[in-house]
Amino acid sequence: xRRNGPLAxxxxxxxxxxxxxxxxxxxxxxxxxxxxxxxPTNGFSLRWFRTIAQYPEFIHAFWVSLGLGALSSFMALLFxxxxxxxxxxxxxxxxxxxxALFLSPLMxxxxxxxxxFLRFFTSAGLGGSFAALIIAHVIIVFPFALRLTLAAATGxxxxxxxxxxxxxxxxxxxxxxxxxxxILPGVISGWALAFIQSFDDLTMTVFLxxxxxxxxxxxxxxxxxxxxxxxxxxVSACVIAVTMTALILLDRFYGLDRVLAGKGDxxx
Amino acid sequence: xxxxxEERGARAPWALxxxxxxxxxxxxLIPLAMTVMLSFHDWGQYKGIEPVFILKNWKxxxxxxxxxxxxxxxxxxxxxxxxxxAVLGAPEAYILNRMSGxxxxxxxxxxxGPLLISVVARTLGWALLFGGNNGLVNKLLxxxxxxxxxxxxxxxxxxxxxALAHVMMPxxxxxxxxxxxxxxxxxxxxxxxxxxxxxxxxxRIIMPQIMPGVLSGAIIVFSLSASAFATPAIxxxxxxxxxxxxxxxxxLNTLNWPLGAAVATLLLVALVLIxxxxxxxxxxxxxxxxx
Numbered sequence: 001x002r003r004n005g006p007l008a009x010x011x012x013x014x015x016x017x018x019x020x021x022x023x024x025x026x027x028x029x030x031x032x033x034x035x036x037x038x039x040p041t042n043g044f045s046l047r048w049f050r051t052i053a054q055y056p057e058f059i060h061a062f063w064v065s066l067g068l069g070a071l072s073s074f075m076a077l078l079f080x081x082x083x084x085x086x087x088x089x090x091x092x093x094x095x096x097x098x099x100a101l102f103l104s105p106l107m108x109x110x111x112x113x114x115x116x117f118l119r120f121f122t123s124a125g126l127g128g129s130f131a132a133l134i135i136a137h138v139i140i141v142f143p144f145a146l147r148l149t150l151a152a153a154t155g156x157x158x159x160x161x162x163x164x165x166x167x168x169x170x171x172x173x174x175x176x177x178x179x180x181x182x183i184l185p186g187v188i189s190g191w192a193l194a195f196i197q198s199f200d201d202l203t204m205t206v207f208l209x210x211x212x213x214x215x216x217x218x219x220x221x222x223x224x225x226x227x228x229x230x231x232x233x234x235v236s237a238c239v240i241a242v243t244m245t246a247l248i249l250l251d252r253f254y255g256l257d258r259v260l261a262g263k264g265d266x267x268x
Numbered sequence: 269x270x271x272x273x274e275e276r277g278a279r280a281p282w283a284l285x286x287x288x289x290x291x292x293x294x295x296x297l298i299p300l301a302m303t304v305m306l307s308f309h310d311w312g313q314y315k316g317i318e319p320v321f322i323l324k325n326w327k328x329x330x331x332x333x334x335x336x337x338x339x340x341x342x343x344x345x346x347x348x349x350x351x352x353x354a355v356l357g358a359p360e361a362y363i364l365n366r367m368s369g370x371x372x373x374x375x376x377x378x379x380x381g382p383l384l385i386s387v388v389a390r391t392l393g394w395a396l397l398f399g400g401n402n403g404l405v406n407k408l409l410x411x412x413x414x415x416x417x418x419x420x421x422x423x424x425x426x427x428x429x430x431a432l433a434h435v436m437m438p439x440x441x442x443x444x445x446x447x448x449x450x451x452x453x454x455x456x457x458x459x460x461x462x463x464x465x466x467x468x469x470x471x472r473i474i475m476p477q478i479m480p481g482v483l484s485g486a487i488i489v490f491s492l493s494a495s496a497f498a499t500p501a502i503x504x505x506x507x508x509x510x511x512x513x514x515x516x517x518x519x520l521n522t523l524n525w526p527l528g529a530a531v532a533t534l535l536l537v538a539l540v541l542i543x544x545x546x547x548x549x550x551x552x553x554x555x556x557x558x559x
Contacts, residue, residue, distance in 0.1 A: 008363045012375075015360045019379055022393025022434060025404060029396055037402050079288040086284035098285055101292055109495030109539060111512040112303070115519060115532045119306055120299035139296050142288070200386045203497040203512070207519060220388050224502055228395055236389040243385050256377060 023240065030237035032230055048234035058235055060212075061219035065199055066242075068130070068215060072137035073145065073194035077187060079138070080145040085179070088153035103143045113140065114207030121208065128210025136208055140201060141194035148193060148259070152186020189254035192246045199242065307530035317525055325530035335531070339538075342510040345428055346494035350486045352433040357440030358482050362474065364441070365448045376445070383438040387498040394431040395422065395502060427503045428510075432493050439492070440485040447481025480554040487546055491539050511535045 004012070025039075032038050033045035052058055080102075086092075087099055105113065113136070121132040156179075164178045180187070202217040209218045216239060223232055250259055307325055310318040329335045364375055382390060397405045398421035406418040421427035451474075459473050497512040504510065509517070511531060518528030 004363050004366050008359075008366075011359060012363045015356065016375060016378060019382065019434065019437065022390055022397060022431075023382060023385060024393075025396050026389055026393045029404075037396060037404075039404060079291055082284040083288040086281040090281035092281045095281070098289065102288060105296070107491075107540075107543070108300075109491075109512070109532075109535060111495055111497050111515055112300075112532045112536045115515060115529060116296075116299035116303040118519065119302050119525070119529070120295070123302070135295055138291070142292075196384050200384070202386075202388055206497070206516070217386055217388050220386075220392075221498065221501070224388070224392065224395075228392070228399065232392060233396070236386070236392055239386050239389055247381065247384060256381075 026233050026236045027240060029230055030234040032233075034230075037228065037230055037233075048230040049238075051231055052234060052238070055231070057214070058216070058219055061214050061216045062238070064130070064213060065216040068133055068137055069195040069198040072134050072198050073141055073191045075134065076138045076142045076145040076194055077149070077191055080142055080149050080190065081180075081183075081187060084146055084149035084153050088150055088156075102146050105140050106143045110140070110201070110203035111207075114204040117204065118207045128208070128213055130213050133205065133208055133213055133215075136204060137198045137201070140204060141197045144193045144197055145190040148186045148190035148254070149183060150186075151258075152183040156182050185253050189250050189259060192250045192253070193259055196243055196246050196250075199246075200239075303529050304533050306526055307533045309526040309529075311524050311526045325527045328527065329530055329534065338509055338514055339511060339534075341425070341508070342494055342512075342535075345425060345432065345500070345510065346490050348425075348429045349432040349436060349493040350490045352429060353437050353440040353489050354482050354486055356433075357437055357485070358444045358478065361441045361444035361448060361481075362478070365445065379441055380438045382435075383442075387435055388502070390435055391431055391499045391502045394427070394434065398422065398427065422503060423505045423507055425504075425508065428500055428508065431499050431503050432496055435496070435499055436489040436493055439488045440482075443485030443488065444478055444481040447478045451477050480550060483546070483550045483554075487543055487550075491543050494539060495535060 028039055029037055030048055031044040031046070032040045033043060033047060083098075083102060087095060117132070117136040117139075118127070121127050121129070121136075124132075126132040160182065161174060161178055164174050169177065200217060201215075202221055205215050206218050206221060209215060214222070216235070220232055220235055220239075247256065250256055306317075308321050308323070310320050310322055310324060312318070360379070364372060364379070367375065395403075397403055398419060400406070400418055400422060403418060403421070406415070409415045410418070421430075455473055456469055459469050464472070495512055496510070497516065500508070500510045501513045501516070504513065512535070515528045515531045515535070518524050518531065522528075
């Protein structure tokens with residue numbers, strides 16, 4: 001295969017710079033020592049990170065987001081693992097339709113989901129509650145949990161299970177001691193990817209969150225609507241740090257390229 | 269659940285999927301149906317929502333030119349975003365694919381990683397770079413005397429398209445990248461040995477083969493851009509409304525839920541039709557690639 005010419009490398013450099021610049025600028029401005037938006041040219045300062053402490057609503061929103069992400073991804077897995085095992089192992093009528101239904105939250109615009117959940121939970125008397133947020137997030141992260149678990153269950157070596165059965169393992173023991181450990185990398189990556197999706201979601205959550213159940217993206221969005229100052233950049237830098245941590249976890253357990261490559265065919 | 273359960277009949281898969289199925293019917297299909305119903309209800313400033321069946325909201329959307337203009341703006345922005353990602357993302361994927369192993373995976377990470385970073389943070393970056401007199405790029409260019417007044421970016425459609433293209437770019441690169449993986453590099457060498465120049469190779473060999481990847485990437489980018497909320501809301505502000513921000517306003521500011529539900533239903537139906545339609549077209553046109 002031929003190598004890239006100088007023109008191609010110039011294009012590539014500009015492309016990468018433009019892709020990274022907006023994210024980098026947020027992280028850099030977060031360290032500014034000035035009282036206004038500027039790059040930290042006169043040394044770095046943590047003053048805007050300390051300022052976050054004076055805004056309890058941001059800290060509260062952070063814990064809401066963290067708890068919501070962790071819980072909803074875990075609950076999504078409780079539903080997704082059995083479903084993934086069924087879809088991976090059995091050929092049954094309605095299998096394709098079920099898989100399409102389970103992946104459908106990827107195709108439905110989040111603004112439509114937000115409206116549908118707002119209508120539903122308000123009439124159910126759960127409007128603005130944390131429980132409503134959790135259930136809604138279970139739905140939107142479900143496809144990610146399902147997809148990675150499904151990939152692990154499909155690629156699993158079934159002869160180990162047969163050996164366990166021949167040695168007298170019953171259903172539950174088989175699942176707990178053999179199947180689950182074998183698909184665990186997929187399950188953990190599914191959890192991490194689901195967590196990131198839940199932690200970053202704004203469009204759907206903005207419809208459901210009420211004061212007290214506002215997540216960090218929602219709090220940041222509402223804050224940006226009024227004014228943009230270095231405070232939101234330091235909060236954004238923290239959000240990016242949490243996402244990066246989950247990314248590293250994903251990369252360790254699963255390989256980021258596989259996760260992302262799987263995410264790309266949502267349109268098919 | 270047993271390893272040799274395939275013969276145990278058709279009950280096991282249903283038992284395993286039943287919890288998820290009940291969850292999806294109860295908390296996804298029913299709310300969606302309720303939203304469609306809601307779009308036919310009546311609403312008044314003082315009486316609130318009245319559960320009757322009327323076409324008032326749909327008539328308003330069909331007759332008031334405000335909605336036609338808003339939907340046209342939504343789709344115009346989505347189309348321009350899609351074109352921009354295709355024109356820049358496809359060559360970039362091709363260049364990436366020709367890099368050597370370590371650089372390839374490094375830059376793939378750099379370009380795809382942002383996919384998982386908060387859209388609010390990414391859009392905020394654009395606002396910091398180009399936001400009025402305080403925008404860092406504007407300040408820099410003005411101090412050099414390159415421009416007199418700040419580049420118009422915030423509250424413009426151009427700004428929305430650029431920021432959206434940045435948010436959506438990873439999807440396009442990924443999709444073209446996947447198409448490139450199926451491509452046999454020997455074909456390129458064969459073309460070269462037969463005397464084809466680089467332009468001919470790209471036009472006659474590479475382009476036709478990655479086109480399905482570009483098109484399926486375009487479908488993803490288009491549908492996500494047409495329903496995007498965060499970027500249009502932050503860059504476009506309250507003046508330049510798109511379908512998602514309008515529905516948000518109807519629900520949380522005006523409180524006219526039935527009208528907001530009608531806008532959302534229309535957006536959903538339009539997107540499903542466009543996505544399913546163009547998917548069918550692509551699969552027919554490129555049937556041999558998908559086989």
